[in-house]
Amino acid sequence: MEKVKVGIVGVGGIAQDRHIPLLMEHPQAEVTTLFDVRLDLAEQVAQTFNIAHVATSYDTLFDQVDAVVICTPNKFHSEIAIAALNAGVHVLCEKPMAISKKECDDMIEAAKKHHKILTVAYHYRFTDVAIEAKRRIDEGVVGSPVVSRIQALRHRKVPGWGVFTNKALQGGGCLIDYGCHVLDLVLWLLQITQPTEVSGRTYNKLSKQPHQINDWGEFDHETFNVEDHATSYIVFDNDATLQFECSWAANINSDKLDISISGEKGGLQLFPFEVYEPRNGEYLIHQQDITLNEDKAAERQTDNFIKSCLGIETPVVKMEEARRVSQIIEAIYESNEKKQTIQL
Ligand SMILES: NC(=O)c1ccc[n+]([C@@H]2O[C@H](COP(=O)([O-])OP(=O)(O)OC[C@H]3O[C@@H](n4cnc5c(N)ncnc54)[C@H](O)[C@@H]3O)[C@@H](O)[C@H]2O)c1
Numbered sequence: 001m002e003k004v005k006v007g008i009v010g011v012g013g014i015a016q017d018r019h020i021p022l023l024m025e026h027p028q029a030e031v032t033t034l035f036d037v038r039l040d041l042a043e044q045v046a047q048t049f050n051i052a053h054v055a056t057s058y059d060t061l062f063d064q065v066d067a068v069v070i071c072t073p074n075k076f077h078s079e080i081a082i083a084a085l086n087a088g089v090h091v092l093c094e095k096p097m098a099i100s101k102k103e104c105d106d107m108i109e110a111a112k113k114h115h116k117i118l119t120v121a122y123h124y125r126f127t128d129v130a131i132e133a134k135r136r137i138d139e140g141v142v143g144s145p146v147v148s149r150i151q152a153l154r155h156r157k158v159p160g161w162g163v164f165t166n167k168a169l170q171g172g173g174c175l176i177d178y179g180c181h182v183l184d185l186v187l188w189l190l191q192i193t194q195p196t197e198v199s200g201r202t203y204n205k206l207s208k209q210p211h212q213i214n215d216w217g218e219f220d221h222e223t224f225n226v227e228d229h230a231t232s233y234i235v236f237d238n239d240a241t242l243q244f245e246c247s248w249a250a251n252i253n254s255d256k257l258d259i260s261i262s263g264e265k266g267g268l269q270l271f272p273f274e275v276y277e278p279r280n281g282e283y284l285i286h287q288q289d290i291t292l293n294e295d296k297a298a299e300r301q302t303d304n305f306i307k308s309c310l311g312i313e314t315p316v317v318k319m320e321e322a323r324r325v326s327q328i329i330e331a332i333y334e335s336n337e338k339k340q341t342i343q344l
Pocket of ligand 1: 009010011012013014015035036037038041070071072073074076094095096121123161162163177
């Protein structure tokens, strides 16, 4: 059986917890080479997972593989993806695609020029609940979407590991880290092509307070320079709107993940999954017990990437769609800085 030789660049948390184990289990993939700026870590991970090679640069890794999974801090996604694509290597880039729309444009240009796969790890699309929501929307139950809402609020979950609270390396905080997942999911469900107007505000007031309780490790409130809460209002070219709020640390009772779409014919909510269907003078509410199941979703994501590399499938997450997510996030940051609505 033909196997895709895969390399990993950046072998920290997500590489070890998700990508390496899933790729090693995949019958058509083989993880051959690792690279990390921390060579000692790459060697340790290679030993743990019994991976044959550790490269001393990402360029030498690209000589040894057909595909790469990029798991570095966000700042390096674009540079490494472009180098991989130029070397003729397919790319699965961790989310977000990049820090700016310009970086995404450059990545897409390289992928098109070299006819290579470029996709982004927006694994929420592969969850059971997302697949069912998409199926119901494609069936026409919602009709044309009118107003959608996202509340992705964590109560006390600032990531205390890695560089998640470092703006220079990540490009931002909860919005670019967590918000990107739910934004991608909803844009995919809505099947809307173009955002036209974005306004937003970002805040880091809570995490700047000393002595915070945090469920996800410790961080330094003095060096914390990203947002822990963001709100936004997004208008699309068909006049549909999206009200979007996300947070790592909110003064609320507990974590809340609420996504709903109201269309001209009906509506749906994701958590818990419900479909609303006004029909013949009755208001029908269908409830289904479907969960997020992120592990299963990640498995499907890996499978889709490997099969795309082999030409058996096409990527579920199209590069232009991932660029649109980054474009909106960049516009929310710009809107906050300028205190004005951004026209796209
Ligand atoms: N899809 C998800 O749900 C999910 C979850 C966690 C993280 N992520 C994404 O994965 C990426 C990494 O996150 P993480 O939690 O694994 O972080 P991490 O800090 O645990 O690991 C990052 C690794 O990259 C290495 N690195 C840094 N700069 C590098 C460079 N220029 N070249 C090669 N290696 C470099 C670091 O030494 C480190 O080992 C981020 O983009 C993050 O947004 C996605």
